[in-house]
Amino acid sequence: MRPIVDLYSLSHYSFGTKETKVEKDTSVAARFDRLREIYKKEGMRTSVAGVLLVQEHDYPHLLLFQIGGTFKKLPGGRLRPGENEIEGLKRKLTSKLGPRSQNLVPNWKIGECVARWWRPNFETVMYPHCPAHIKKPKECRVLYMVHLSEREEFEVPGNLNLNAIPMFELYDNAQRYGAVISSIPQQISRFEFRMNN
Amino acid sequence: MRPIVDLYSLSHYSFGTKETKVEKDTSVAARFDRLREIYKKEGMRTSVAGVLLVQEHDYPHLLLFQIGGTFKKLPGGRLRPGENEIEGLKRKLTSKLGPRSQNLVPNWKIGECVARWWRPNFETVMYPHCPAHIKKPKECRVLYMVHLSEREEFEVPGNLNLNAIPMFELYDNAQRYGAVISSIPQQISRFEFRMNN
Numbered sequence A, B: 001m002r003p004i005v006d007l008y009s010l011s012h013y014s015f016g017t018k019e020t021k022v023e024k025d026t027s028v029a030a031r032f033d034r035l036r037e038i039y040k041k042e043g044m045r046t047s048v049a050g051v052l053l054v055q056e057h058d059y060p061h062l063l064l065f066q067i068g069g070t071f072k073k074l075p076g077g078r079l080r081p082g083e084n085e086i087e088g089l090k091r092k093l094t095s096k097l098g099p100r101s102q103n104l105v106p107n108w109k110i111g112e113c114v115a116r117w118w119r120p121n122f123e124t125v126m127y128p129h130c131p132a133h134i135k136k137p138k139e140c141r142v143l144y145m146v147h148l149s150e151r152e153e154f155e156v157p158g159n160l161n162l163n164a165i166p167m168f169e170l171y172d173n174a175q176r177y178g179a180v181i182s183s184i185p186q187q188i189s190r191f192e193f194r195m196n197n
Helices: A026-043 A085-098 A174-182 B028-043 B085-097 B174-182
Strands: A002-008 A015-019 A044-055 A059-067 A071-073 A077-078 A109-118 A139-145 A152-157 A160-166 A192-196 B006-007 B013-018 B045-056 B058-067 B070-071 B077-078 B110-119 B139-147 B152-157 B160-165 B192-195
Touching: A002 A044, A002 A139, A026 A044, A044 A085, A044 A160, A044 A192, A059 A174, A059 B174, A071 A174, A077 A085, A085 A109, A085 A152, A109 A174, A109 B192, A152 A160, A152 B110, B006 B045, B006 B139, B013 B058, B028 B045, B045 B160, B045 B192, B070 B174, B077 B085, B085 B139, B110 B174, B152 B160
Parallel strands: A002 A192, A015 A152, A044 A139, B006 B192, B013 B152, B045 B139
Antiparallel strands: A044 A059, A044 A077, A059 A071, A059 A160, A109 A139, B045 B058, B045 B077, B058 B070, B058 B160, B110 B139
16 A cells, blocks of 8 residues: 655765756845746746655665755756646756766656645745635645666756755754755655665 | 545534543653553554544645643544554544444545654654664554545544644644644645535
């Protein structure tokens, strides 16, 4: 009955470097200005993100981008208008983690939906439900489990660091990781993690 | 792809009163003394709990017991040694919510696993993962979605209050509801709630 996730040792994956992905926004204010512009044209924005797990010492770790000193981000991004969530997530994972060599791009296995968050206003706060009085939320963010293969060769944009963060560090740590990322341990507790070496 | 939960108005359910269920422990210390005794005899204890949802004003609410002034509890309880989680949860739901009239007992529909929590020591703190250094956790608590039928006649033990608590009240409110209950909004965000009147 329990959905299974196979976890492989972090050492099974290589992390090369590829060209820098320029962040589209240089400040939080700029980000919400852009979100507001897009909303006017396209309506609510849907973004997708992947929960990619590895193991170290038989304990689950989450792959997480760090940008600059403090900003943490799951691999993912915004869907194109009308784009399917699964296909859009594959596209974003390839853009953020795939190697430049096309034939080495992972065959991404997008699995179970982990969570769905709502942004009611053009502000940083998100909720795991759309508040009752909000008829037009500004963003919906969907997290999916990504089942990694036993070995992969990733390439990471030069301006990003990819870290493997243990569950106990994320749990109950919204101050450092924000509500979306710090809730992942609770959301994936329903899975059985099978440790592989 | 999204699992669906049909929610019916709280007014579809009646809540009668039945005989008091005496709480087995009169204090937190007494509770852990008992847990320690049971652990010695039977090993790790597994407990199960149900996530029962209704709607009010098209917004999801969780059915939650309140005992005395502050103690909040999901319907559920401890499994018997070797008992199946689903069957044990049905037994506990009938004991806590079922009417005395046997032929009115709901045909409980136990659905998806919502979360799995671990108690590493004989202490109140639980985690949504078993800490890496803990080889013998003392309790595992499993939460399941319970799909309610359109109408039911519940009966609630006289010493308990059953309340319908909106998601926004639970979210990010570990101080009032504890980590297990306050995490439910994040854990059930992956479901689609279909509002029925």
